[in-house]
Amino acid sequence: MIDFERFTLKNGLRVLFHQDLTTPMAVVNTLYDVGARDENENKTGFAHLFEHLMFGGSIHIPDFDAPLQNAGGESNAFTSNDLTNYYNVLPKENIETALWLESDRMLSLAFTPKSLEVQRNVVIEEFKQRYLNQPYGDVWLELRPLAYEVHPYKWATIGKNIQHIQDATMEDVRVFFKKHYHPANAVLCIAGNFELEEVKMLVEKYYGEIPAQEKNVRMLNKEPEQTIFKEKTIYRKVPADAFYFAFKMPERKNPEYYIVDALSDALGREKSSRLFVELKKEKKLCSEIQAYITGNTDVGLLVISGKLHNGVNFTDFEKALWACIGDFSKSFMSDDEMIKLVNKIRTSKEFQEQGLLNRAMNLSFFELLGDANGINEELEIYQKITVHDIQEIAKRILKQTNCTLLRVIADNNETNG
Amino acid sequence: MRQMDRYIAPPLNPIESIDFINPKVFDINPNVKLIFMSEVPNETSRVDLYFDAGTIKGEKGTASFVNGLLLSGNEEISSTQISHQMDLLGGFFESGITSEGAVISVYALRENMPALLQLIKKSISEMNCSAKEVEELVQDKKQRFQVNLQKTRFLAQRAFQHNLFFSHPDYAKVVEEDYYENVEPIKLKRFFNDNYLHGLTKVAVVGNFSQDFVDEIIDLFGEWAKEPSCEYARDFKNRVGLYAVEKSDAMQAAIRVGKILFNKTHPDYNDFQILNTIIGDYFGSRLMTNIREDKGYTYGIGSMVAEFNNFGYFMIATEVGKEFKDATLKEIKYEINRLQAELVPQRELDVIKNYLLGQLLKSADGPYSMIDLYLNAEIHDMSLEFYNESIKSIREITPERIQELAKKYLSWDEMTIVTAG
Numbered sequence: 066m067i068d069f070e071r072f073t074l075k076n077g078l079r080v081l082f083h084q085d086l087t088t089p090m091a092v093v094n095t096l097y098d099v100g101a102r103d104e105n106e107n108k109t110g111f112a113h114l115f116e117h118l119m120f121g122g123s124i125h126i127p128d129f130d131a132p133l134q135n136a137g138g139e140s141n142a143f144t145s146n147d148l149t150n151y152y153n154v155l156p157k158e159n160i161e162t163a164l165w166l167e168s169d170r171m172l173s174l175a176f177t178p179k180s181l182e183v184q185r186n187v188v189i190e191e192f193k194q195r196y197l198n199q200p201y202g203d204v205w206l207e208l209r210p211l212a213y214e215v216h217p218y219k220w221a222t223i224g225k226n227i228q229h230i231q232d233a234t235m236e237d238v239r240v241f242f243k244k245h246y247h248p249a250n251a252v253l254c255i256a257g258n259f260e261l262e263e264v265k266m267l268v269e270k271y272y273g274e275i276p277a278q279e280k281n282v283r284m285l286n287k288e289p290e291q292t293i294f295k296e297k298t299i300y301r302k303v304p305a306d307a308f309y310f311a312f313k314m315p316e317r318k319n320p321e322y323y324i325v326d327a328l329s330d331a332l333g334r335e336k337s338s339r340l341f342v343e344l345k346k347e348k349k350l351c352s353e354i355q356a357y358i359t360g361n362t363d364v365g366l367l368v369i370s371g372k373l374h375n376g377v378n379f380t381d382f383e384k385a386l387w388a389c390i391g392d393f394s395k396s397f398m399s400d401d402e403m404i405k406l407v408n409k410i411r412t413s414k415e416f417q418e419q420g421l422l423n424r425a426m427n428l429s430f431f432e433l434l435g436d437a438n439g440i441n442e443e444l445e446i447y448q449k450i451t452v453h454d455i456q457e458i459a460k461r462i463l464k465q466t467n468c469t470l471l472r473v474i475a476d477n478n479e480t481n482g
Numbered sequence: 483m484r485q486m487d488r489y490i491a492p493p494l495n496p497i498e499s500i501d502f503i504n505p506k507v508f509d510i511n512p513n514v515k516l517i518f519m520s521e522v523p524n525e526t527s528r529v530d531l532y533f534d535a536g537t538i539k540g541e542k543g544t545a546s547f548v549n550g551l552l553l554s555g556n557e558e559i560s561s562t563q564i565s566h567q568m569d570l571l572g573g574f575f576e577s578g579i580t581s582e583g584a585v586i587s588v589y590a591l592r593e594n595m596p597a598l599l600q601l602i603k604k605s606i607s608e609m610n611c612s613a614k615e616v617e618e619l620v621q622d623k624k625q626r627f628q629v630n631l632q633k634t635r636f637l638a639q640r641a642f643q644h645n646l647f648f649s650h651p652d653y654a655k656v657v658e659e660d661y662y663e664n665v666e667p668i669k670l671k672r673f674f675n676d677n678y679l680h681g682l683t684k685v686a687v688v689g690n691f692s693q694d695f696v697d698e699i700i701d702l703f704g705e706w707a708k709e710p711s712c713e714y715a716r717d718f719k720n721r722v723g724l725y726a727v728e729k730s731d732a733m734q735a736a737i738r739v740g741k742i743l744f745n746k747t748h749p750d751y752n753d754f755q756i757l758n759t760i761i762g763d764y765f766g767s768r769l770m771t772n773i774r775e776d777k778g779y780t781y782g783i784g785s786m787v788a789e790f791n792n793f794g795y796f797m798i799a800t801e802v803g804k805e806f807k808d809a810t811l812k813e814i815k816y817e818i819n820r821l822q823a824e825l826v827p828q829r830e831l832d833v834i835k836n837y838l839l840g841q842l843l844k845s846a847d848g849p850y851s852m853i854d855l856y857l858n859a860e861i862h863d864m865s866l867e868f869y870n871e872s873i874k875s876i877r878e879i880t881p882e883r884i885q886e887l888a889k890k891y892l893s894w895d896e897m898t899i900v901t902a903g
Contacts, residue, residue, distance in 0.1 A: 087523060088847050088848070089500075089501075089843055089847060090843065090844055090847050124488075125488035125489045126488075126489075126491075130765050130766050131766055131833055132491050134764065134765070134766055134833050134834075134836065134837040134840075135491075135494065135832070135833045135836050135837070136494055136836065136840070137497060137836050137837060137839055137840020137841070137843065138837075138840055139764070139765065139837070139840075139841070140765075154844065155840060156495075156497055156840050156843055158495035158497075159492075159494055159495055159840075161492035162491060162492050162494065164492075165488070165491060165492050169488055172488075182778070183774075183775060183776065183777070183778040184778070185778070186777075186778025186779070187774055187775075187778050187780070187781055188781075189778075189803075190734070190778070190779065190780050190781045190801075190802065190803055191781035193733045193734050193803065194734060194781050194801050195781075197733050198633075198634065198732060198733045198734040198801070199632075199633060200629050200632040200633065201629075270486065302632070302731065303629070303632065304625060304628035304629055304631070304632065305625050305628070305629065335565060335569050336561070336562065336565035337562055337565035337566040337568075337569050342562050346560075346561070346562055346618075349618070352621065352622045352625050353622070372625065374621070374625075375621075375625065401566075401570065404570060405566070405569040405570055405572075408569070408570065408571065408572030408594075409569055409572050409574075411572055411591065412526075412572040412573065412574065412589065412590060412591050412594075415524060415525050415526050415591060416526050416589065418524075419524055419526055419848070419850070420848075421847075
């Protein structure tokens with residue numbers, strides 16, 4: 066159970082406070098309701114490039130990091146297709162430094178053309194390091210536009226291509242800031258050994274004067290229901306053939322989201338999961354296999370991915386895979402399988418919630434979804450899932466017409482005998 | 483409300499002291515200890531078992547294969563059944579290996595840990611390196627190795643390790659394709675028997691457990707305790723010079739620069755860590771400021787001090803656009819020379835002092851962080867007093883001392899330099 070208090074400033078900033086009397090550290094977490102899905106299709110990679118620029122100085126403060134380091138703290142951020150999250154961890158006595166820095170960059174940015182130029186290059190190197198200079202690194206750049214027809218999830222957070230990042234201008238960045246970075250579009254979470262009144266006073270002091278702005282109404286292209294099997298085969302200089310089966314699944318706020326999550330665990334989370342046991346241990350068709358969900362806010366993907374054993378062909382593998390996942394629609398899972406899923410989830414949650422930063426980030430995320438208390442209701446939702454629920458969802462999700470398959474074929478396969 | 487001046491930073495409060503909490507320590511035998519941290523405010527728990535089963539022992543990939551086989555079962559109980567039992571208890575198992583040791587970690591809710599440890603003990607005790615499991619593991623590892631060969635960072639790290647540890651063949655050996663040929667289960671079995679069933683060197687327990695349970699853990703795993711104390715190599719010398727690994731289709735080059743150095747037992751260790759921070763161990767470091775934030779050559783560059791039982795090494799690591807490879811090496815050299823030639827400005831040093839004290843405070847926050855701090859000192863027979871020495875070192879360090887250390891330890895012609903790309 067993660068306790069929290071909630072209040073809202075006049076300018077629309079939603080604030081959460083989580084008290085932890087045991088820690089000498091404080092967390093200031095700021096979640097902005099903007100991600101890669103809010104980008105223009107011809108200017109992708111922007112939300113993430115922008116996140117880099119947020120460290121390039123704000124209206125009254127030339128450098129973000131040095132004052133925070135001077136206060137004994139550190140900061141970082143991440144961007145996804147759905148959101149952008151900035152966090153600071155520092156000794157609690159110096160929490161005002163984090164509030165001063167974060168509120169100033171919510172008020173207004175002041176980065177220079179040089180900073181834009183450099184961060185463009187940094188992001189391009191990040192693009193290479195993560196996506197282009199790794200074996201199998203570009204599969205998500207291929208899989209997204211194949212799986213999604215119109216929804217902006219069809220491009221990756223890093224962007225469709227390097228050119229989009231190269232073309233970003235100062236004006237683009239200013240427009241982006243104006244539209245997405247203001248109090249009503251953010252959730253602020255403070256965690257640490259404080260009292261509520263103290264937190265209210267400090268937040269009012271630093272954020273109270275930031276002008277209010279109307280929250281942007283999100284109008285995204287709605288992904289039509291998939292009705293045909295989609296597939297693509299790409300050839301890469303990699304040592305082993307790889308597969309990515311992506312099934313469309315409900316959005317984050319749909320109650321069925323949790324059932325699909327449990328289904329993905331049953332399929333391929335652990336070494337006792339169905340796919341691992343049947344396809345790897347028993348039939349020896351693949352060297353690795355796992356199933357997981359992308360966890361998106363809008364319509365997401367349940368993904369089964371892995372690598373074939375050398376010498377196994379896709380036809381044999383695919384036949385066996387469809388038979389294995391077909392069993393979920395045909396018969397109930399065993400009670401043991403259900404118990405395993407819930408017990409694993411329980412342990413994972415307890416460990417995740419051990420860290421102060423994780424607690425603050427999770428509260429912020431659930432508040433963005435609608436209610437921070439959602440984090441405390443999750444376990445019960447998982448516990449209520451029945452084998453019947455799993456079977457019903459498997460019938461609807463794990464079918465060919467709901468599937469996108471990307472195959473990566475090793476171009477130099479013959480040399481690896 | 484009075485309008486505040488946003489140009490002025492809020493006043494800072496210095497960190498006065500840090501509470502380091504000592505775990506309880508029990509002797510399993512004169513050389514093997516159990517370290518117990520009971521102050522856990524939630525239901526999580528972790529048990530780590532350390533073994534003298536690192537890669538310097540055994541030929542080729544033996545140590546690594548055995549580490550991967552620990553839960554592979556036998557004719558009676560399969561690896562799948564073991565996983566199934568573990569999952570029923572909601573437990574997680576990890577195993578890892580370094581040159582000088584191996585460790586397994588078990589994570590679970592407190593209520594499930596007793597049953598989980600019984601399962602782990604029984605499974606490992608009865609593991610018999612079955613031919614079927616060995617073959618599967620070797621094939622999987624071979625494929626992973628082939629994937630790794632496509633990564634410039636892997637190629638660079640491999641070549642760096644080879645040249646860094648050149649004086650000691652056991653440490654300098656790197657994985658080759660032939661590691662995966664003709665693996666004999668009987669040899670693995672022997673290694674397993676010698677270094678796991680008689681190779682336990684330490685146990686660490688975190689969780690709100692009773693003393694009785696700790697005694698049970700000692701009873702359960704005590705028979706694996708290693709009798710003689712461990713001896714490790716010393717007097718390392720890296721092979722200096724530039725070594726380039728060719729990977730013509732790479733878009734980025736991986737770079738490693740470093741040399742053999744010392745561990746916590748050396749009197750210059752604490753002060754050198756501050757120099758290391760200035761060079762590349764925080765976001766505002768000299769290397770990040772120059773090579774990322776000014777030039778945009780890389781997504782990240784960092785430096786570190788790695789520690790072994792009797793020595794350590796210093797390393798700078800990055801991946802840069804291939805067209806920036808030479809320019810990056812030039813800038814790394816420039817930054818090291820600058821630390822030798824010029825005093826660090828007091829303002830920069832003050833920021834680092836505050837930053838490091840804040841990080842030390844954070845690394846003592848919570849039972850898991852605390853036991854890791856303790857273990858990092860304990861491995862060198864040092865107590866938590868070491869960290870009070872670190873605080874003293876941070877408070878007292880001067881620009882002159884930083885320059886002295888840069889001159890003493892960071893001579894460019896003592897470096898092993900590797901590029902891959």
